[in-house]
Amino acid sequence: MLNSFLEKREKFNQFLDSVALDLWNTVYNFFISTGSIAIFMYESLKLFGSKPKRTDEIIRHMEFIGNKSVLIILLTGSFTGMALSYQIYLGFQLVNATNLVGPTVALGITRELGPVLTGLIVSARAGGAMAARLGTMRVSEQIDALEVMGVDPKQYLVMPRMVAALITMPLLCGIFDFIAMLGSHLLCINVLGLDEAIFWDKIQLWINPRDINEGLIKSAVFGLTFATICSNAGYFTKGGAKGVGEATNKGVVNSMVLIIILNFIMTNLIRFYYTLTG
């Protein structure tokens, strides 16, 4: 009886040990990989001023991240604006406050939904493509070829992608905000019958430029985040096609999760900053 108890206790202790060890390894690996991604971002971004300038490459990637995402941003932006307006209208109707539908939608869109949804959509589209492209270049020795040609692969491949994402994301977020508000306007005025003058007057009254800036700043950070994570995943791909698939998956999933976590942190930081500065 005692032996059986001691045996069970031993097994339980071993189980606790393995859980603790796994937890420790997870935390340890998280900090190691976060650190290495931060170093990767620093090393790539500091090449921005170095010669030769990669203006052509930056513009090419801006076209890929920006222009080719416009249609999808227009679609998602307009429908998000309409859906959000309708839900808020239904809620505010209960308390007879439908006049505030416009500013509430505008605040939600400019501060939160605009940057977050733009970040998620573009990281899935362009980030996935970045990870897959760099991963393929790695496994087919194209990155090695660049290096032996005396071309810095980070300067040629990674830095332009990061800079392009940093510049393009606020522009896309601006488009999202605009089209979402247009969708909201269409639904509220033409379908729900709200007064157009009150709708825009209230928005003007409640929305400050800094609400829009908050969203634009967030989207720039999200752009840099997904470009760094996806480029890092692709750049250090190991193995063949399987490795490329895994790198793409890892890049996109990690970017999306981090964008959502960062959004919460940044919301608080920006609120804190605004409180301090009045």
Place this chain on the structure above:
Amino acid sequence: MTKEFAIEIKDLRKSFDGGKEFVLNGINLSIPRGSLTVIIGYSGTGKSVLLKHMLGLLKPTYGHVCVLGKDLVSLQESDLVKLRCSFGVLFQNAALFDDLTVLENVAFPIHEHRRYLPAAEIVKIAEKKLHMSGMDTKHFNKLPGELSGGMRKRAGLARALALDPDILLYDEPTTGLDPILTEMVDNLILETHQKQRGSTSIVVSHDLMAAFRIGENVVMLDKGKVLLQGTPSDFLSSDLELVRKFVDKGLKKR
């Protein structure tokens, strides 16, 4: 370090696990300038790791690698980048940039390192290099994905030749090719070596017959060390057991 050797390697050791196991275990090797050297060995003997050391892509754990009289270990990154322009490398699968055409691929290193040249001049040089490697004009504007294996090798070789390198490295150039293409690539290496007077060619391969066919200087690696260095006839008359096995296998394949 003397100037008669393109590459001199002294007691090169490399470990990837902090010294527990050495992939390269004391390599001493001198490759004469202007020679065509073939480095052979079974898989996992450290051929590719040695090649990466020659290119300065890996740092030795111990020892020295001197290229054209310069010790890579003590070189600054910027000097290393300059020195790498003395190399032309033909990768196993040619490693052509798949979003650029054949002509753009060959023009790429010229554009990167000779930015002062007008675009038309760069194109002219690239076309010349493509002709040198036996590439037909009709393939110039094709993407690498549209080319056959042999054509890709030719384009890769043209790109390797783009900057008129002092040292040409071929990493397993015939792996995965059929016998006819293998012979074509071997002949291409020989022709290029003869045309590029004064340049040093180093071929890393596991194909013994190719080594005997093209190499004037053959180096065999085993367990991270140089097992034998000499002419093909030195290999045929060697008493070393592993060399004999390798030679017998190679002759049987033939």
